[in-house]
Amino acid sequence: MKSRVLILGAGFGGLELATLLSEALGEGADVTVVDRRDSFVFGYSRIDVMFGKTTLDDVSLPYAAFEKPGIRLVKETITAIDATAKRVTTDGGTYEADFLVIALGADYDMAATPGLVEHGNEFYSDAGADRLRDVFPGFNSGPVIVGICGFPYKCPPGPSECALTLHHYLTERGIRKDCDITFVSPLSSPMPASAEMAQALMESFEEFGIRLLKQRTVIRLEPGLAVLDDGTELPFALFLGVPKHQPPQVVIDSGLTEDGWVPIDLSTLETRFPGVYAIGDMAATGLPKSGTFAESAAHCVSTSILAKLRGSNAQLNTGQGTCIVEYGDGRVSYAQLDFLTGPKLEAIYHPPSIAGKRFKQGFDETRRSRWFNL
Missing domain, CATH: 3.50.50.60 (FAD/NAD(P)-binding domain)
Structure with missing residues (x-):
């Protein structure tokens, strides 16, 4: 049985969630992703752009290359979100969903x-x-x-x-x-x-x-x-x-925010509205606002949606992610963090090294291949 999934935002969380649902459901998926941009840029690429090591054009990945079975990605600007009805209005029309996932990140x-x-x-x-x-x-x-x-x-x-x-x-x-x-x-x-x-x-x-x-x-x-x-x-x-x-203004206007951010059940990422989830930087998780944490949130939400469609078991949010630091001299350090699977935060630190640079490059290449077939 098809069930309409509407994902707002094609960042780390939105792209990974759409990919997971496509892998699980194939052409049986009915997933629409809405984003107002033409392309995706890894946040960590900006450090290379600002210091003249590359250009914005060179690190921009066009959404036209994001092609997955059962997934439709549309370039439209969201103008209103009705969480109660799971209805979203854009400059291109109106969408109604059985599951609504808001992954619009944070604005400045x-x-x-x-x-x-x-x-x-x-x-x-x-x-x-x-x-x-x-x-x-x-x-x-x-x-x-x-x-x-x-x-x-x-x-x-x-x-x-x-x-x-x-x-x-x-x-x-x-x-x-x-x-x-x-x-x-x-x-x-x-x-x-x-x-x-x-x-x-x-x-x-x-x-x-x-x-x-x-x-x-x-x-x-x-x-x-x-x-x-x-x-x-x-x-x-x-x-x-x-x-x-801050969250995007359209999210603030929707009434989803409290104390500046969107409250969620940390273990499931579900908002106070049934079937409505918030993942990524605008969600009040208390965890680092980072792309890899949005990815782990997407894994949790995908299992929740699939459980409701298939009667399978949903997995709880792991709160896992990686923070990477570019030193600017060819070395990179990173910390692998696990907030929620054990009784306390687990952090595995890797000091700055050339090997760390290779890890970062592999991180980048894996997602380029997974999301954009590059």
């Missing part, structure tokens, strides 16, 4: 940090990373701030990755001695989920002369000046910011 609230747009740069969006690709070559001296403007945010070690890569970039250009780097974070450590990764990052910061200001948030930018939530004022010649995150 630039206005939440006054002066960010006028006086700073953000590196978490595709456009922001692409813009910095042109900014960096013209920067030659002065203090640089890598600053986080709100919590939670995607990819907890991402700003550390930026600071480390910036150090090596400036060193290669021969101007590191003329540039101070300060990293401002609201967290108590660069990577709370892995004490070993956090310690290694802090040791690298000390080795490379990167100043770390913990448990502080950038709340405002003025010309050449960043103001923190404790009143500290830091001068800068270049500001690289992580904007405040």
Whole structure:
């Protein structure tokens, strides 16, 4: 028996869920994926874009290449979500579903940090990373701030990755001695989920002369000046910011959010509306907002949907994922995390190495092949 599944968003979670349902049901699947974009970009690719190692075009994977039995991916903009009726309106029409999965990720609230747009740069969006690709070559001296403007945010070690890569970039250009780097974070450590990764990052910061200001948030930018939530004022010649995150406005308008995010049953990812799930960055899981955690959530939701269709057993959310840190000098470190399958968090840390770079490349290649047949 076919049952209509509607997936909003074609990111890590949406692509993996659609793939899993196609593998299980084949042409018997009736799955529609809605996304307003033309292509998919791995978030970790932006670090290479911003530092001129590649271009946005080169890392963009067209959704036209996502072809799976029983799956239809449409490019439309979502204008309304009715979770009670499991009905979604887009600029192309109206969709009704038996199962609705919202996987729209998190958007950026630039206005939440006054002066960010006028006086700073953000590196978490595709456009922001692409813009910095042109900014960096013209920067030659002065203090640089890598600053986080709100919590939670995607990819907890991402700003550390930026600071480390910036150090090596400036060193290669021969101007590191003329540039101070300060990293401002609201967290108590660069990577709370892995004490070993956090310690290694802090040791690298000390080795490379990167100043770390913990448990502080950038709340405002003025010309050449960043103001923190404790009143500290830091001068800068270049500001690289992580904007405040929030769910997409259409999700907020739907009434699905509470305290800023979409509440779910952590073990099943189901919202308070039966048959409506939320996975990925906009869900209030308390876990890192990262693509691999959206993938593990997709595995959970796929088994839940299949259980209701076939009477099989659903699997609980494992809360498993991997956080990868690019050091900018050819080395990569990563931590494999397991939040929910045991009595406590399990973290396996792999120090920065060339082997870590190969792991990252394999991670990328596996998903390119699985989702886009590349």
